[in-house]
Amino acid sequence: MQRQGADLTNMAxxxxxxxxxxxxxxxxFPLVEGHQGAxxxxxxxxxxxxxxxxxxQTSLDPxxxxxxxxxxxxxxxxxSPAYEDAIICLRCIRQGSxxxxxxxDWDWTKPTLQEPA
Ligand SMILES: [Zn+2]
Ligand SMILES: [Zn+2]
Numbered sequence: 001m002q003r004q005g006a007d008l009t010n011m012a013x014x015x016x017x018x019x020x021x022x023x024x025x026x027x028x029f030p031l032v033e034g035h036q037g038a039x040x041x042x043x044x045x046x047x048x049x050x051x052x053x054x055x056x057q058t059s060l061d062p063x064x065x066x067x068x069x070x071x072x073x074x075x076x077x078x079x080s081p082a083y084e085d086a087i088i089c090l091r092c093i094r095q096g097s098x099x100x101x102x103x104x105d106w107d108w109t110k111p112t113l114q115e116p117a
């Protein structure tokens with residue numbers, strides 16, 4: 001999301017905020033953009049990927065609206081534990097993580113399943 005009241009003609013990095021953790025951007029961590037200014041940080045994407053892709057869990061039943069693509073979705077999703085209006089669908093998790101994984105500007109890789117210790 002963008003900070004409310006931000007000057008749209010002169011955006012600062014801290015005007016960009018992760019919808020899922022409400023963490024302000026400092027330009028030093030990856031941020032993936034969805035529709036209409038929706039944003040998810042690399043850290044939140046890691047959590048979402050782990051829970052939804054690797055563990056095949058879902059936060060909500062089909063019929064929720066994804067914060068990132070704004071569509072009503074039937075696939076699995078991750079809901080922010082802190083902000084319940086922030087939801088990302090499986091498709092957006094996959095798209096976002098593929099994009100970030102390939103992005104040479106960021107040291108972000110798709111999480112993998114770890115053997116239980
Ligand atoms: Zn975040
Ligand atoms: Zn989506």
